[in-house]
Amino acid sequence: MTTQPPPHPDHIFDRELITESLDRLANSYHPRTQPVPESPALMLPESLPEAGIGDGAALDTLAPVVLDASAQLHHPGYFAHMDPPTPAITWAASLWQVATNQNLLHPDAAPAARSLTERVVNWLAPSFGMSGGHFVPGSTIANLTALWAARQLKQVTRIAASDKSHLSIRKSAEILGLEYIALPTNSRHEVDISTLTQLDRTALVLTAGTVATGTIDPLIWPDETAWVHVDAAWTGPLRLTDRFASCLAGIEAADSVGFSAHKWLYQPKGSALVLFRNAKTAHDALSYGGGYLATPNIGLLGSTPAAAVPLAAMLLSWxxxxxxxxxxxxxxxxxxxxxxxxxxxxxxxxxxxxxxxxxxxxxxxxxxxxxxxxxxxxxxxxxxxxxxxxxxxxxxxxxxxxxxxxxxxxxx
Amino acid sequence: MTTQPPPHPDHIFDRELITESLDRLANSYHPRTQPVPESPALMLPESLPEAGIGDGAALDTLAPVVLDASAQLHHPGYFAHMDPPTPAITWAASLWQVATNQNLLHPDAAPAARSLTERVVNWLAPSFGMSGGHFVPGSTIANLTALWAARQLKQVTRIAASDKSHLSIRKSAEILGLEYIALPTNSRHEVDISTLTQLDRTALVLTAGTVATGTIDPLIWPDETAWVHVDAAWTGPLRLTDRFASCLAGIEAADSVGFSAHKWLYQPKGSALVLFRNAKTAHDALSYGGGYLATPNIGLLGSTPAAAVPLAAMLLSWxxxxxxxxxxxxxxxxxxxxxxxxxxxxxxxxxxxxxxxxxxxxxxxxxxxxxxxxxxxxxxxxxxxxxxxxxxxxxxxxxxxxxxxxxxxxxx
Structure with a gap:
């Protein structure tokens, strides 16, 4: 029998290259004067280059763009968007994620990453009163997924949310072919649901942290509301704290909750969760089988990266x-x-x-x-x-x- | 005036930790006996741990799960799914991506990454006859985005695709509230569109590479078809080759094309593109404004990672x-x-x-x-x-x- 052949040269472990990228990152990491620099003229060919320049030269070419001209989210003067700098533990674990490149779609392609992902979901869900859920690449997809479940399970025909709610709620309504109703807000930007009718046909979205002012809607609603989703994209992690958990009191009675891990859980972009009070029912409603799949494909995405890896590492560490x-x-x-x-x-x-x-x-x-x-x-x-x-x-x-x-x- | 304060301890450049993660990765990278091992019992607490164990111990705890129990996509005996092992240049560039954590949603939060992303799209689009497009986290989202554009721009009421097409086409039809029509296939699994009626109300999806057998549908269709999308999730990159580009002859006349970079472009998971023949019109139809956005939010996602960074590095290098x-x-x-x-x-x-x-x-x-x-x-x-x-x-x-x-x- 043939003995085990050697790996392809692209796939021999290349410590020197990673160390070089680390050196360049170290050099660029010291806070600059301007946290948000001018975007440079791209010193890159306008069309796909025919000939390659090699790994080292590729890093040389990209460093001015990717490192020197990035917004420094860790700059002491950067008090700006909902995008945190990522702690080093997420870099260390993301290196593993990128190198192993497991695909959560399929047990074969992610034998351990699937269990780890489920464990991390189970770590977080109870704080929200939810029984489970799954990772998604951002809160827009969390909101769309939750409202898709509402349409499948409760046959809602309308989505109602405050006029200060995130644009993804309007977007979800349009994609799902549902009516969108903008509810009025008071001077503090909190929703007023008193005029809402046809509750048994409505998915009500309550915003826990508006983008503009961070306002949390009162998390109360009439029993007959068909589905209640809480868009906690920004504030979700407050639920894990001692002092601020009560800001989100009432969230545990919602049907679904979405929040971004790449916001206030300090994760690299592309990490968010959608959680359901009854995850089994919701997942069943969002499941698709295929002849090549050992287990159903749940939710909006097919192939999915193991975003739980850096999050698990950070949660264990801290x-x-x-x-x-x-x-x-x-x-x-x-x-x-x-x-x-x-x-x-x-x-x-x-x-x-x-x-x-x-x-x-x-x-x-x-x-x-x-x-x-x-x-x-x-x-x-x-x-x-x-x-x-x-x-x-x-x-x-x-x-x-x-x-x-x-x-x-x-x-x- | 206050002088520039020092960064938070979490955000001091921690070379030791990254080197430790690299050491562990090196140790696990040598091909094992089994490319797909048994999934281990998780030696992790069942609920979110109260006390942190620190960065090093977190890596110690996770290594058996994330590294030792992963599927080795680079194993010489792994001839399995459409998930490639990632080359080292993508690890080096992904480290930059994760550390800088730019958010493509907003110029402020990604001053250079947005230009770089546009450049990479422009490198790839011409090979498909497309004028532009954007990155998405996978081909399921590429397909959904393209079909959403078809519904907005051409008011299609139906989606037709072969009975061997990917489950994401059925899923997209359901999400978008459109009728789904499964077209018959011949013994070679190629679609037969001869029975298709109401072409002016139909978005026709042609599959360039079925999941099961890799079959490419004939890329021809009647002129009156309202919208043609080519799902080239797997085969798209063949279009960049000399010998195999002609397999996808005809694709340049489609209205939209989707393919995964995390399949045959060897990228880390979460990287795909949707391209449009008329990208400006399509992007206008999928745009949402918001009071906090300097530029409109285009497409399905809100916050978006700079998946173009590792792809640009690999394309420059090779x-x-x-x-x-x-x-x-x-x-x-x-x-x-x-x-x-x-x-x-x-x-x-x-x-x-x-x-x-x-x-x-x-x-x-x-x-x-x-x-x-x-x-x-x-x-x-x-x-x-x-x-x-x-x-x-x-x-x-x-x-x-x-x-x-x-x-x-x-x-x-």
Whole structure:
């Protein structure tokens, strides 16, 4: 019998190349002046190059684009979007994920990664009162999946959500061919469901953390509502904390919950969860068989990466208490920033910090103009009630509220 | 003014940890006896641990699951699913992607990654006659996105595809609320569209590479067909080769094309593209604005990782000619395996190798029983015309046809 042949040269373990990429990453990782640099002219051929330049030269060519011209999410002055910097433990575990490249679609192609994924789902689901669910690449897909289940299981014909809900709810309604009803909100941006009719035909989406202001809708609804989904894309992880779990009280009675792990669980992009109170029924409704599949394909995606690997590594490393410390520290930073804003008459604070999203503006300057003058800091811009505001999100554990506040003050 | 504060301890560059994960990966990378091992009992707590065990211990705990119990896609005896092992250049570039964690949703959060992504799309689209498109996490989402565009732009009410088409076409029809029509196929599994009516209301999906046998539908259709989408999930990259591009002749006249980069472009899972002949019109139809977005959100996902980074690195390193060498070498391996099967009276070959998918069976033994006896090799099982067959896919550049064939013969 033929003896075991050697691997292909592309698939011999290449420590030197990974070490080179690590060296370049180390060099670029020190915080620069500008957390968000200008996008460079791409020094890349306009069409697919005929001849290859080799691994080392490919890294040389891409480093100015991928490393030097990236937004530095870990920059102390980056207090901007809902995108956290990823901790090193997720880099270490993602290297394993990319190298083993398991496909959750099929037991053969992911004998252990499937069990690990289920375990991580089971670690998280009970905090939300849910019995299970699955990983999805983002909260838009979580929302669409949950509303697809609502249509299959409860024959809903309409989706109702606050007029401040995420655009993915409108998008889901359109894709699923359901009517979309925008419910009014009060001055604090909380939904008012009192006018909602035909509850037995309606999937009600409650938003736990609007994009603009981080507002949480009251998590209460009439019993006859056909399906209740909570879009907790941003705030979901608060449920794991001691101090802030009660912000989401009521979520345990929902039919489904979605949240992003790549937001407040500090994961690399492409990691979110959709959870169901009755996961078995929901998964059965979203299952497709195929002659080449040993087990049914559940949910929207087919081939799926093992996003649970870096999340499992981080949760094991930090434990729940370690995660809580970091989220509560983020919340503390948002409080500090809010206090600085309140104490300075040059600025207006939209409302108190509720979920780590601080909305503010200079009283006598255009936010976009001030932002364009920022030297060592960054805030995102948002539209609230027709006006442009700064939005500072506490997703970066390295962000420094005083430093950012000084930067913005200097740019007035 | 406050001087720049230091980063959070989680976000100091931790070379030691990455090196440790690399060491463990190196130790596990040598091909084992069994390419697909038993899934181990998970030595992990059943509920989310309260106390953290630290980064190093987290890697210690997960290594037996993630590394030792993974399917070795690079094993010389692994001639199984459409999941390739990833080359080292994708590990190096993915490390950058995970560490910088750019979000393609927003220019602020990905100043350079958005341009790079557009460049990579523009490298690939012309080979398919398409003008542009975007990355998606897999071909199921590519198919759904294309058919969503068909419904928005051409008001199709039905989706027609061969009875051998991928389950994601049925799934897309159900999600989009469209009628699904399964078209008959001939003995070679090619679609017969002669009976199709109401073409002006139909989105026709042609399959370029069925899952079971790799068959390509004839890429021809009547002019009055409202929308034609080619599901080239597996075979798409053949279009970049010299020898096999003509297998997909006709694709350039389609309205949309989808294919997976995590299949025959050797990328980590979560990487696929949907391309459109008229990308501007299609993207306009799939665009949603939001008060916090500087540019519209296009397509199904919201936050999106920069999957173009590892793909750009590999394409630069190898060039088109290097990629072609590897795909043509894979096709050569499929031919070798088919020749071995044909020359041995104990086995039956379903049909000639067309697209790297070899379907075969022992004449006097149950395929599932033979597979269960395999010691150092692996094939996938598939159902073809009601019977179980082996399916061997040439996605692993380290696979050795003679070695696998000897393994299977020994297991008879």
């Amino acid at each position: 434990g729940r208490t370690g995660l809580v410390e970091r989220i509560e520290s983020d919340m503390g930073k948002a409080d500090q920033l809010a206090d600085l804003i309140k104490s300075d008459p040059r600025f207006l604070l939209w409302g108190p910090n509720q979920t780590g999203v601080v909305v503010w503006r200079p009283l006598n300057a255009e936010p976009s103009v001030v932002r364009s003058r920022l030297q060592n800091g960054w805030v995102s811009l948002t539209e609230v009630d027709g006006q442009t505001w700064f939005r500072s999100v506490a997703a970066n554990p390295s962000a420094d509220p005083s430093y950012l506040f000084d930067q913005v003050s200097a740019a007035l | 060039g088109r000619t290097g990629l072609v060498e590897r795909i043509e070498s894979d096709m050569g391996k499929a031919d070798q395996l088919a020749d071995l099967i044909k020359s041995d009276p104990r086995f039956l070959l379903w049909g000639p190798n067309q697209t790297g998918v070899v379907v075969w069976r022992p004449l006097n033994a149950e395929p599932s029983v033979v597979r269960s006896r395999l010691q150092n090799g692996w094939v996938s099982l598939t159902e073809v015309d009601g019977q179980t067959w082996f399916r061997s896919v040439a996605a692993n550049p380290s696979a050795d046809p003679s070695y696998l064939f000897d393994q299977v013969s020994a297991a008879l």
